[in-house]
Amino acid sequence: xxxxxxxKIREMPPLSTSALRLMRHLGDDDFGxxxxxxxxxxxxxxxxxxxxxxxxxxxxxxxxxxSVRKAVALLGARTVAGIALGSxxxxxxxxxxxxxxxxxxxxxxxxxxxxxxxxELSARCKPPLAADVAFTAGILHDIGKAVIGEYLEDxxxxxxxxxTDREAASFSDAExxxxxxxxxxxxxxxxxxxxxxxxxxxxxxHHHHPMKADEEHRPLAFCTHLADITAMSAxxxxxxxxxxxRLDPGFTAYFDLDETALxxxxxxxxxxxxxxxxxxxx
Amino acid sequence: xxxxxxxxxxxxxxxxxxxxxKTYALGSCVALIFYDIRQKTAGMVHIALPDSSINKKRAAAxxxxxxxxxxxxxxxxxxxxxxxxxxxxxVKMAGGSNIMDAEGTFSIGTRNVxxxxxxxxxxxxxxxxxxxxxxxxxxxxxxxxxxxxTLSSPGKENWEI
Numbered sequence: 010x011x012x013x014x015x016x017k018i019r020e021m022p023p024l025s026t027s028a029l030r031l032m033r034h035l036g037d038d039d040f041g042x043x044x045x046x047x048x049x050x051x052x053x054x055x056x057x058x059x060x061x062x063x064x065x066x067x068x069x070x071x072x073x074x075x076s077v078r079k080a081v082a083l084l085g086a087r088t089v090a091g092i093a094l095g096s097x098x099x100x101x102x103x104x105x106x107x108x109x110x111x112x113x114x115x116x117x118x119x120x121x122x123x124x125x126x127x128x129e130l131s132a133r134c135k136p137p138l139a140a141d142v143a144f145t146a147g148i149l150h151d152i153g154k155a156v157i158g159e160y161l162e163d164x165x166x167x168x169x170x171x172x173t174d175r176e177a178a179s180f181s182d183a184e185x186x187x188x189x190x191x192x193x194x195x196x197x198x199x200x201x202x203x204x205x206x207x208x209x210x211x212x213x214x215h216h217h218h219p220m221k222a223d224e225e226h227r228p229l230a231f232c233t234h235l236a237d238i239t240a241m242s243a244x245x246x247x248x249x250x251x252x253x254x255r256l257d258p259g260f261t262a263y264f265d266l267d268e269t270a271l272x273x274x275x276x277x278x279x280x281x282x283x284x285x286x287x288x289x290x291x
Numbered sequence: 292x293x294x295x296x297x298x299x300x301x302x303x304x305x306x307x308x309x310x311x312x313k314t315y316a317l318g319s320c321v322a323l324i325f326y327d328i329r330q331k332t333a334g335m336v337h338i339a340l341p342d343s344s345i346n347k348k349r350a351a352a353x354x355x356x357x358x359x360x361x362x363x364x365x366x367x368x369x370x371x372x373x374x375x376x377x378x379x380x381x382v383k384m385a386g387g388s389n390i391m392d393a394e395g396t397f398s399i400g401t402r403n404v405x406x407x408x409x410x411x412x413x414x415x416x417x418x419x420x421x422x423x424x425x426x427x428x429x430x431x432x433x434x435x436x437x438x439x440x441t442l443s444s445p446g447k448e449n450w451e452i
Contacts, residue, residue: 109445110445110446111445165445165446166445166446166447167446168446169427169445169446169447170446172426173427179391238390238397241318241390241428242318242319242388242389242390242397242399242400243299243318243319243320243339244299244315244316244317244318244319244320244339244428245316245318246316246318246428248445249445249446251316251318251427251428251445252318252319252388252389252390252391252426252427252428253426253427254390254391255390255391255392256390256391256392256393256394256397258392258393258394261394266396267396268396268402269345271396271397271399272340272341272342272345272399273345273346275339275340275399276339276340276345276346276349276356279299279300279339279356280349
């Protein structure tokens with residue numbers, strides 16, 4: 010099974026050049042709205058998606074936006090990077106996830122919620138994390154589910170049972186015993202193929218076990234871990250595996266969180282998600 | 292069968308025969324389900340957070356989002372259909388799951404259940420059935436004709452409360 014997963018990752022389409030360029034510049038202070046706009050303008054498909062979303066009724070601007078430059082200024086770099094990622098690899102974000110008992114599009118919504126939540130969390134990290142990098146880690150953290158979903162087909166119930174019966178400590182541990190790799194490891198392999206930068210690779214790989222990340226990248230791994238948990242809690246999981254994981258209490262070394270702060274983060278992510286209600290995928 | 296789907300923070304009430312009110316993937320959210328047996332009127336709300344004091348604007352726009360504003364709003368929606376009748380409501384509650392968290396900071400589900408019970412008590416209501424807690428996501432529906440409340444969760448057989 011492990012070999013089949015590796016083969017599938019090899020066959021996954023590459024990330025679009027513009028998506029990759031936008032992501033590489035996240036958190037880079039010298040790369041402003043004009044530079045982002047320039048990258049978008051060179052990609053007709055991305056231009057169309059950005060304009061479609063910013064002009065959608067759900068976005069609630071009430072005015073027609075016809076230039077990418079204005080759209081980027083209104084949406085912000087992280088949202089543009091998110092749109093670029095989502096629209097450049099529908100094979101990932103719009104894939105049905107049979108092994109998770111989740112509908113087509115569930116991964117995208119879940120990822121967007123986690124991204125918005127990660128951005129909010131980034132400001133509460135000690136020291137603060139780059140908001141755009143946190144947002145992107147949130148978007149990408151579960152890409153491995155699109156890789157292994159088909160191999161888990163019809164097994165969702167058995168995996169949930171393994172966690173309930175305490176035969177596995179979490180859903181990802183159950184994946185590991187069944188397939189020889191969990192979705193975090195599969196996501197890491199895909200992200201490596203896409204040549205994503207190191208902080209994102211580590212956030213994807215260790216989002217369920219953030220203490221395993223290198224010390225330098227641990228705050229981002231914890232941020233992604235917590236963002237993922239808020240998405241599952243708020244009902245934006247990806248089906249069967251929702252809440253079938255453990256919170257790593259080590260987050261308190263990096264994040265000062267109480268009940269009220271969590272409520273604010275969840276509400277903020279919910280409001281962001283409601284703005285982006287228009288479907289990205291036809 | 293007409294199905295009314297409620298998103299996060301939505302509430303709905305119906306006395307239309309043959310219809311179903313349903314909400315998906317509760318996670319730590321809580322669904323309150325109200326039913327008037329005599330008038331065959333059902334109501335449901337999908338609560339995300341315990342307390343509206345964190346954002347009054349949101350509470351005004353989507354009262355179902357917070358436990359404290361959800362209950363009076365759902366009662367108002369139902370009483371419009373029930374001609375001002377305020378008694379004989381069967382109340383059920385579902386959801387309120389938590390991630391495995393030894394410290395409890397992320398026990399959002401537990402806090403939602405406590406808040407929902409508190410506000411119900413303030414309105415003189417007590418849940419007849421509660422299917423809350425645990426570490427799994429619930430989808431819940433109520434049939435307007437019968438008041439039958441069905442729950443489902445990925446990897447489990449459907450059950451009723």
